Amino acid sequence: MSANLTFYTNRYCPWASRAHIALQELGLEFKEEFVDLTKPRTEEYLKINPRGLVPALQYKDTILIESGIITQFLADLPGNSKSILPAPTTPEACLFRARLTLFVDTFISKVGSQLYQIMLNSKDEAEKETKIANALEAIKKDIVPMLEIKDAEKPNGPFFGGSEEFTLAEVNCASFLIRIYKLGQEKHGLIPASFVKGLEQIEVFNNWAQACIKRESVSSIFDEEANVARWNEKIAAQKL
Numbered sequence: 001m002s003a004n005l006t007f008y009t010n011r012y013c014p015w016a017s018r019a020h021i022a023l024q025e026l027g028l029e030f031k032e033e034f035v036d037l038t039k040p041r042t043e044e045y046l047k048i049n050p051r052g053l054v055p056a057l058q059y060k061d062t063i064l065i066e067s068g069i070i071t072q073f074l075a076d077l078p079g080n081s082k083s084i085l086p087a088p089t090t091p092e093a094c095l096f097r098a099r100l101t102l103f104v105d106t107f108i109s110k111v112g113s114q115l116y117q118i119m120l121n122s123k124d125e126a127e128k129e130t131k132i133a134n135a136l137e138a139i140k141k142d143i144v145p146m147l148e149i150k151d152a153e154k155p156n157g158p159f160f161g162g163s164e165e166f167t168l169a170e171v172n173c174a175s176f177l178i179r180i181y182k183l184g185q186e187k188h189g190l191i192p193a194s195f196v197k198g199l200e201q202i203e204v205f206n207n208w209a210q211a212c213i214k215r216e217s218v219s220s221i222f223d224e225e226a227n228v229a230r231w232n233e234k235i236a237a238q239k240l
């Protein structure tokens with residue numbers, strides 16, 4: 001498959017990491033092309049993704065963009081050696097897929113995208129704390145109930161729906177989780193400690209998140225020190 005897949009990425013980007021995690025989970029071979037986001041995009045890259053964003057994935061002669069679309073495409077590719085998403089061949093599988101999509105959508109809007117809002121778009125500590133309190137509330141109210149719905153046949157796995165296998169839900173959320181838990185440590189001073197402390201008290205969510213963060217496909221592509229340095233640069237640049 002390597003000749004067929006070229007992955008355009010930047011390892012600081014959680015959206016690009018979703019696609020990277022999917023490629024690794026599915027055991028697909030691919031060529032990785034690094035896109036430098038600190039510089040204007042090259043003409044060459046703008047031909048690949050006119051939006052100038054990472055990730056992009058070239059499959060044979062076709063370019064795919066948007067991380068959620070790329071991960072879905074990879075999950076649905078026939079011939080994969082393992083499954084992260086049931087094929088839509090039964091009503092139950094279709095319902096699982098629908099539930100998973102709603103879960104990821106809710107997680108991203110209420111939690112994942114809040115990470116950047118907290119770190120970069122808050123005028124003071126009080127605003128950060130308000131955003132954290134809202135995210136924690138949404139996790140309890142909207143996300144935990146979805147994590148509590150388990151597959152009747154296999155209810156005891158650590159992943160979405162009680163799955164023992166990593167699913168597309170984890171593929172699409174784990175890069176945000178690892179950033180929240182790792183960058184949110186008090187010692188880094190990037191995110192108020194109340195975020196991670198609050199998450200640790202929501203047992204169902206925290207157990208799921210820890211299982212995601214420990215996963216080799218997730219941890220192996222996240223460099224904590226490099227990310228801390230990059231975030232400090234971004235925050236410092238904003239204060240200029």
Ligand SMILES: N[C@@H](CCC(=O)N[C@@H](CS)C(=O)NCC(=O)O)C(=O)O
Nearest residue numbers: 013014015037053054055066067068
């Ligand atoms: N909705 C896009 C978001 C991708 C995105 O925002 N990527 C950022 C990096 S994390 C990017 O390429 N930014 C361009 C820049 O920083 O100039 C997706 O899911 O793929």
